[in-house]
Amino acid sequence: MIPDLAFLNRLADAAKAETLPRFRTGVAIDNKYKVGFDPVTEADQAAEEAIRALIKAEFPDHGILGEEHGGEGLDQDYVWVIDPIDGTRAFISGVPVWGTLIGLYHHGRAVMGMMDQPFTGERYLTVGDGTYYRGPEGEKRLKTRACTSLGEATLFTTSPFLYGPASAGSYKALEAQVRLARYGCDCYAFALLAAGHVDLVCEAGLKPYDIAALIPLIEQAGGVVTDWTGGRPEQGGDILAAGDPALHEKALALLASAAP
Numbered sequence: 001m002i003p004d005l006a007f008l009n010r011l012a013d014a015a016k017a018e019t020l021p022r023f024r025t026g027v028a029i030d031n032k033y034k035v036g037f038d039p040v041t042e043a044d045q046a047a048e049e050a051i052r053a054l055i056k057a058e059f060p061d062h063g064i065l066g067e068e069h070g071g072e073g074l075d076q077d078y079v080w081v082i083d084p085i086d087g088t089r090a091f092i093s094g095v096p097v098w099g100t101l102i103g104l105y106h107h108g109r110a111v112m113g114m115m116d117q118p119f120t121g122e123r124y125l126t127v128g129d130g131t132y133y134r135g136p137e138g139e140k141r142l143k144t145r146a147c148t149s150l151g152e153a154t155l156f157t158t159s160p161f162l163y164g165p166a167s168a169g170s171y172k173a174l175e176a177q178v179r180l181a182r183y184g185c186d187c188y189a190f191a192l193l194a195a196g197h198v199d200l201v202c203e204a205g206l207k208p209y210d211i212a213a214l215i216p217l218i219e220q221a222g223g224v225v226t227d228w229t230g231g232r233p234e235q236g237g238d239i240l241a242a243g244d245p246a247l248h249e250k251a252l253a254l255l256a257s258a259a260p
Helices: 005-022 042-058 088-093 168-177 187-194 214-219 245-257
Strands: 029-031 039-041 063-066 070-072 078-086 099-106 109-117 122-126 132-135 138-141 154-157 180-183 200-206 224-227 237-242
Touching: 005 042, 005 078, 005 099, 005 109, 005 122, 039 042, 039 088, 042 063, 042 078, 042 099, 078 088, 099 187, 099 214, 109 187, 109 214, 122 187, 122 214, 154 168, 154 187, 168 200, 168 245, 187 200, 187 214, 187 237, 200 245, 214 224, 224 245, 237 245
Parallel strands: 063 078, 154 180, 154 200
Antiparallel strands: 029 039, 063 070, 078 099, 099 109, 109 122, 122 132, 132 138, 200 237, 224 237
16 A cells, blocks of 8 residues: 555644644753754654654554654665654744655655645645645645746745855855845745745755655655755755756756855
8 A cells, every 4th residue: 555645644633633732832842952952842752753653553664764753664665754843943933834744755765745834724745646735725736836037036045044164155145146035934935835936945954854745745846856966855965946947957056156
C-alpha cells in the first residue's frame, strides 16, 4: 500500500490535536543549544510522537527521520521526514506562520509532502498528481505564477540574520534586485510560493526536515527548488525556490556571481 491524501490528512489531524491546543497558551520552552537559542516545546515533541505512531502502525517497513526524535530505518526505500513545528520561534511568539511539515522520500527523492497550519485552517499537500489546498478559500489545485524578471519578483526569507559570512553577500545581492523582500514566514513562505502569491524563497542552512515536505509541493505546482549550486535539495543546506523556472535560473546565477 502506498500512502494517499487520506493518510496525509490523518497525520496532519494527529499533529494538530497536539499543537493547536498549546498555541498561544504560554507553553513551556526548552533550549536545544548551550550557546544561542533553538527553542523546542512540548507541542513539538508530542506532535512528532503522534505522527510517528501512525506511520509505524500503517507502514512499519518505512523509515522515519524527525527533528525531535531522530532517525530510524533510514536505509529503507521509503523514509518519512518530519518537522512537527517548523517555525517554533513563531509558535512561541503567537504568530501563525509556523506549520507541520511531513514529507516522504522514495530512494532519497521527495515524492509527497504536506504543510499544515492548524490555526488558520490551511493545508497544502500533494501525493504525486499535483499540489492541493484546503482551507478558508475552499479546495483547489495550486499553480505557481509566472514571473521571469527579478525586478518584478517578491522574495521571502526567514531572516537576513541567519546567513553566515559565506552566504550573506549573495543573499544581499539577490535582495537588492527584487521588487519586494519580506521576512519571517518560515515554511509558510514556501506554501505561498506554491500557491502563486510570491515568486522566490531563499534560505540558508536548512536541515532535511525543514525542506522535505516542501519540495514536492513546489515542484508539482510548477516551480523549481534546488540548493544554491542547482543540485537536488533533499539534504537541505542553502536553498532557493522559485515559481518560474526562468526566474530560478536568473536568481541562481546572481547568487553564484556574488559568492565570496
